[in-house]
Amino acid sequence: MLEIKNLHASIDDTKILKGLNLKVSTGEVHAIMGPNGSGKSTLASVIAGREDYDVTEGKIDFMNNELSELSPDERAREGIFLAFQYPVEIPGVSTTNFMKTAVNQVRKSKGEKPLDAVEFLKLMKEKMKLVNIKQELLSRSINEGFSGGEKKRNEIFQMAMLNPKLSILDETDSGLDIDALKIVSNGVNTLRSKDNATIVVTHYQRLLNYIVPDFVHVLMDGKIVKSGDKNLALELEEKGYDWIKVKN
Amino acid sequence: MSKDDKILKEFTSKEYEHGWSVDFDVDQAPIGLNEDIVRLISKKKEEPNWLLNWRLEAFSQFKKMKEPDWSNLNIPKINYQDISYYSAPKKKKMLKSMDEVDPELIKTFEKLGISLLEQKRLSGVAVDAVIDSVSIGTTFKDKLSELGIIFCSFSEAVKEHPHLVKKYLGTVVPSKDNYFSCLNSAVFSDGSFCYIPKGVRCPMELSTYFRINASNTGQFERTLIIADQGSYVSYLEGCTAPMRDENQLHAAVVEIHAEKDAEVKYSTVQNWYPGDKNGKGGIYNFVTKRGICFGNNSKISWTQVETGSAITWKYPSCILKGDNSIGEFYSVAVTNNYQQADTGTKMIHIGKNTKSKIISKGISAGFSQNSYRGHVNVIKRAKNSRNFSQCDSLLLGNTCGAHTFPYIDIENKSSMVEHEATTSKIGEDQIFYCLQRGIDEENAIALIVNGYAKEVLKQLPMEFSVEAQKLLSLTLEGSVG
Numbered sequence: 001m002l003e004i005k006n007l008h009a010s011i012d013d014t015k016i017l018k019g020l021n022l023k024v025s026t027g028e029v030h031a032i033m034g035p036n037g038s039g040k041s042t043l044a045s046v047i048a049g050r051e052d053y054d055v056t057e058g059k060i061d062f063m064n065n066e067l068s069e070l071s072p073d074e075r076a077r078e079g080i081f082l083a084f085q086y087p088v089e090i091p092g093v094s095t096t097n098f099m100k101t102a103v104n105q106v107r108k109s110k111g112e113k114p115l116d117a118v119e120f121l122k123l124m125k126e127k128m129k130l131v132n133i134k135q136e137l138l139s140r141s142i143n144e145g146f147s148g149g150e151k152k153r154n155e156i157f158q159m160a161m162l163n164p165k166l167s168i169l170d171e172t173d174s175g176l177d178i179d180a181l182k183i184v185s186n187g188v189n190t191l192r193s194k195d196n197a198t199i200v201v202t203h204y205q206r207l208l209n210y211i212v213p214d215f216v217h218v219l220m221d222g223k224i225v226k227s228g229d230k231n232l233a234l235e236l237e238e239k240g241y242d243w244i245k246v247k248n
Numbered sequence: 249m250s251k252d253d254k255i256l257k258e259f260t261s262k263e264y265e266h267g268w269s270v271d272f273d274v275d276q277a278p279i280g281l282n283e284d285i286v287r288l289i290s291k292k293k294e295e296p297n298w299l300l301n302w303r304l305e306a307f308s309q310f311k312k313m314k315e316p317d318w319s320n321l322n323i324p325k326i327n328y329q330d331i332s333y334y335s336a337p338k339k340k341k342m343l344k345s346m347d348e349v350d351p352e353l354i355k356t357f358e359k360l361g362i363s364l365l366e367q368k369r370l371s372g373v374a375v376d377a378v379i380d381s382v383s384i385g386t387t388f389k390d391k392l393s394e395l396g397i398i399f400c401s402f403s404e405a406v407k408e409h410p411h412l413v414k415k416y417l418g419t420v421v422p423s424k425d426n427y428f429s430c431l432n433s434a435v436f437s438d439g440s441f442c443y444i445p446k447g448v449r450c451p452m453e454l455s456t457y458f459r460i461n462a463s464n465t466g467q468f469e470r471t472l473i474i475a476d477q478g479s480y481v482s483y484l485e486g487c488t489a490p491m492r493d494e495n496q497l498h499a500a501v502v503e504i505h506a507e508k509d510a511e512v513k514y515s516t517v518q519n520w521y522p523g524d525k526n527g528k529g530g531i532y533n534f535v536t537k538r539g540i541c542f543g544n545n546s547k548i549s550w551t552q553v554e555t556g557s558a559i560t561w562k563y564p565s566c567i568l569k570g571d572n573s574i575g576e577f578y579s580v581a582v583t584n585n586y587q588q589a590d591t592g593t594k595m596i597h598i599g600k601n602t603k604s605k606i607i608s609k610g611i612s613a614g615f616s617q618n619s620y621r622g623h624v625n626v627i628k629r630a631k632n633s634r635n636f637s638q639c640d641s642l643l644l645g646n647t648c649g650a651h652t653f654p655y656i657d658i659e660n661k662s663s664m665v666e667h668e669a670t671t672s673k674i675g676e677d678q679i680f681y682c683l684q685r686g687i688d689e690e691n692a693i694a695l696i697v698n699g700y701a702k703e704v705l706k707q708l709p710m711e712f713s714v715e716a717q718k719l720l721s722l723t724l725e726g727s728v729g
Contacts (some may be wrong), residue, residue, distance in 0.1 A: 048684055074688035088681040092699030101695055102685035109686070158685065231369070 001027050001197050002047075002166055003246045007044050008057035016042045018222035019058070024166070027194040032201045033243045034219035038161060041085060043219070044170040047199075048082040049075045057072055063165065071173045077109040079165030082196060083155040083172050095138040099161050106162060124143060131187040142248065145170040149180035155188040167191070168199045172206040185210030202209075205237035218244055260404035277334035283307060286434050289334050293403050293437070296410060306423035306433035313427045319590040320619040320651055321559055326532065329499060333435040333468070359526040361661045392450075397481075398443040399454055402470055405441035412443055416474055426532040428499040428561075438503070439469035444479035453709050456483040456504070471502040475510035477543065479507075482513040484712055497691045498557075499534045508543025508570065512553070515708050517716050520556035522723075527586025527615075529681035530558025541573030543601075549576040550593065551707040553716040555723040558587060563621065565594035568630070570603035575604040578704040580678075580716075582697075583616030583648070583721045592621040592653075597663070606620040606637040609701045612648035615725055621650040626663045641671040642700050644693075644724065694721035 003102060009017040018041045024030050034040050046053050049072035060067040060091040068074060069094040090098065094153065103123075104114040143151055144241040152172055159167055169188065172183055188211050192198065200211055208216070208230060215222045218241070226232065226240065226244055236243070277288055286307050290300040315323070323527035392399050396600070398409060405413050423433030440456045475481055483500075498520065504512050514537075521532025533556075539548035550564040566575025577593035604624065612618040625637045641650030652669050674696055682692035698705065698717050705713050 010482050050680060071682040073289065073686055073688045076639075076684050082684050084684075088675070088677045090681070090696055090699055091703035093695055098695070101691060102682075102687050105688065105691065142541070161629040162685065169622065 003061045004047075004058070006058040007043075007046070007055065007060065009042060009053050009055050011042070011053050015056075016053075016222055017046065020219070022217065024199065025198050026130075027154040028130070028215065029198045029200065029211065029213045030194065031211075031213035031216045031230075032199060032219055033233060033236060034223075036203075038219045039120045039222045040219055041170055044082055044201050045167045046199075047075075047082060047166075047168060048072060050093055076162075077106050081159050081162055081164035083152070083159060083167065084099035084171045084175060085171040085208060087151045089145075091141050091144055093142055095139060095142045096143050098166075099158060100123070101136075102158075103161055115195065117149070123161065130160050130190055132155045132183050133157050137176070149177065150200055150232070151182075152176055152180065152184050153187070154192075156184050160187065160191055163191075164196065165208055166197050168201065168209075170201045172200070173202055173204065181207065182210060184232055202243065205233045208233045217248060220244065257714070269597040269698075276332050279332050280329050281333060281435070285333050286391075286530045289435055289437060292334065293406070293672050295403075295406060298414060302418070302423070303434050306430050307435075309424045310427070310430040310434055313424070313430055313607075314540060315427050319621070320617065320653070321588050322559060322617075323532070323559060326497065328431075332717070336438050352720060362434070364367055365727075382643045392452075395451070397448060397449050397450055398441065400441055402436070402439040402441050402472065405472070406522050409441070409443070412474065413441070413472065416472055416503065416505055416509050418503075420505060420538050421501050421536050426536060429536040429720060430511075432470060432499050432536070434503045435636040436470040438470045439470070439471045440499070442473045442481065442483065444481045446474045446476045446477075446710040447478045449479065450481040453471060453482050453484050453487070454582070460557075461566045461606070467496075467498045467500070469500050471500070473502075473504045473512060473514070473539075475504070475506045475512050475546075477507045478509040480511045481509075482709060483515070484709065484714075485514070485516045486519070486715075496530075497532050500536070502535070502537040502564075504539030504548055506539065506541050506543065506546035506548055509545045510543065511547040512539065513549045513552040514539070515712055517553045517708075517712055517719065518556055518560075520720055521558075522556045522585065522587050523558040525585050529559070530587070531556065532559045532561075533557035534563060537562065538567065538594075540567040540676075541575060541602075543573075544570040544599070547571050547573045547574040547576075548603075549574075549578070549707070551578040551704065552577065552580070552591075553708070553719065554581040554591060554706070555719045557589070560587075560591050562591045563593055565596070566604065567596045567598065568604065568633075570602075571599040572601045573599055577606045577608070578707045579608045580611070580701040580704045580720070581609070581618055581620075582720055583613070583618045584723055585614040587614075587616040588617040589617070590621055592619075592623075594636060595625070596622040597633040597635070597662045600629070600633070601629045602630055602633045604633075604635045605631055606635070606639070607703055608637075608639045609704055610639075610641040610650050610698070611644070611724070612641070613644035615647050617649045617651070619653060621653040621655075623655040624655075624665055625657045626659060626665070628659040631662045635665040636661075637665075637667045639667075639669045640700070641669075641670065642697070643673045690721075693724055697721070697724060 004020060004022040006008050007017050007020040014083060020145060046055060055068060063078065065078060100120055107114055133153050137150060146154065176184060200213060213230055216228055216230060218226040277285055286303050290303055331512050421429050423430050442454060473483060504514060506512050510702055520531035520533055539687055541548055548566050552564060565578060568575050574638055577589065581589045581591050583589050592608060593606055606622055607622045610618040620639045622637060626633045637654060639652050643650055650671055654667055656665055658665055678696055679692050682695060697720055701720060705716055708716055
């Protein structure tokens, strides 16, 4: 589904990714771990197409498309979803309105009819249950005055609405208490299927108790320096990132 | 080029949608401004002597006045002798019903999306359409007259209800109030008149659609709304003008008089031709709008969505004379390319316990300049009065300007005034968030801008609100992409 080869990316002439390789197939969950400043969030942003970052070398192939040729909104319509570390506030725009615009534009790009109000509401009701989110919250300006937990649940709600092929969760666990973490993880697990894939970017092993990855990669200094299964995360938790540094 | 700049550049190239003109047979006054022209207009309208004299007095005053220069606008020199002050579609005979209206004219309305026939049948909106100064067809008059509501063209009101016109004309906006109101008083050609009798709640939205069609004509319409004790009316005004290279002048006057316990809601969607991308052509919109809350507990509320005109100079205001009266001003002003807007309001608190609320949302793009100018004045005897003002500016790109000029004069200690102001740039983060959900840049901007203006848009009647949202997106289309 996703194949990243020798990816180099920089922001304002500072090199952040320095030859990253990653392959993700359908049905898989990959965790990307690493210390602060290793380039985890940069990787997420580059896949989503954030233009602040310059890709200086390498390729990203997604479903046989060269991603560098697609704009961020085209990537999204192809099925890439990024759950933001810091979800953005848009005053005066409700989540409902935001999602209606998004869902219908994605449908339009596939040649499908837009959902009418009744159909949309039905879809929304169904997906709301997944992350235990209330209608009242979705009628408010998106992310404005939301608690940390509400913001992250709202991200997963949007993910459920858009039903992406590849979901990237960027530090979704940050700022969550244990109850919210369970709700969010439960939502993500329910959405897992053999037809989609998930990349979980995280600092801590904690989230991986709930969203169990098939692969764990350690990102350091712009490269993946070690890959393994879920036990690698446990080992990291125990020994710290220095353990890998020393080994290398 | 940064992402923002690129977006903006592409979002700045939408052509004006209502840019067409229709060839009617037009009855037009010779170009120029002098006493004979004033007499000619009055004669064409078969006006009584008192009104001719009122016009002549205004004209002699006008000759002594100078154009105001205090606004934050760069107004090119206007040659007032180079304009025709009267233009009427030629009437072949008196029209008895809508069926007799010139088919070309009906087409015009259809292009504007306000087919009178449709309106009449479906929407329950009574429309008094004004094209080039003369009111063409007034619908629903019968239904309204059953309730004693008078809704007709200004000329008709002069003929049918002279006592009302004479009593109220110029009482809220005296002719010598300012340069443009004075010019209007001398040469106004038509407009709308509305009277709601005691205790009547007008059951439908009253709507006037203005349009400048003939080239080189100024439009000087005059609107007078009188709400008698305990009455209520919601009045809508929409404006468009065809595309022309030269600049056209529009200097209207609107007066509202609210008696005890009466409420008037006045909503405008102004979409006059703004000129082209390089700032050529476009309407000069110099409008004086003012309402007086004359009786106790009365309320006047202005809502405006200003998207058009090359230059906008407009301050819909309220004089809160009655005790406990309320004045409101909700405004969204969008400027793009080389448009200039200097708009805002005046709230004059005279009665006790009077309240006013000002919500102004400016949106600037391209090379435009957008100013809010407001004056809140609470006089000594207006004890326990309140004002709340919120003036927000949103900038798209870094070649446009937003300015805020709030003036506050409070002459007693029991009153309270609050003023909040913010200026923000449309966030790259917000746009990226939308894009990441599959929404393209144009729709993203429309979504963000409409969200920003929501507080004002929700004040508009439903069908107007939808039109206004579309207009906002259209005006900014091409300034992001």
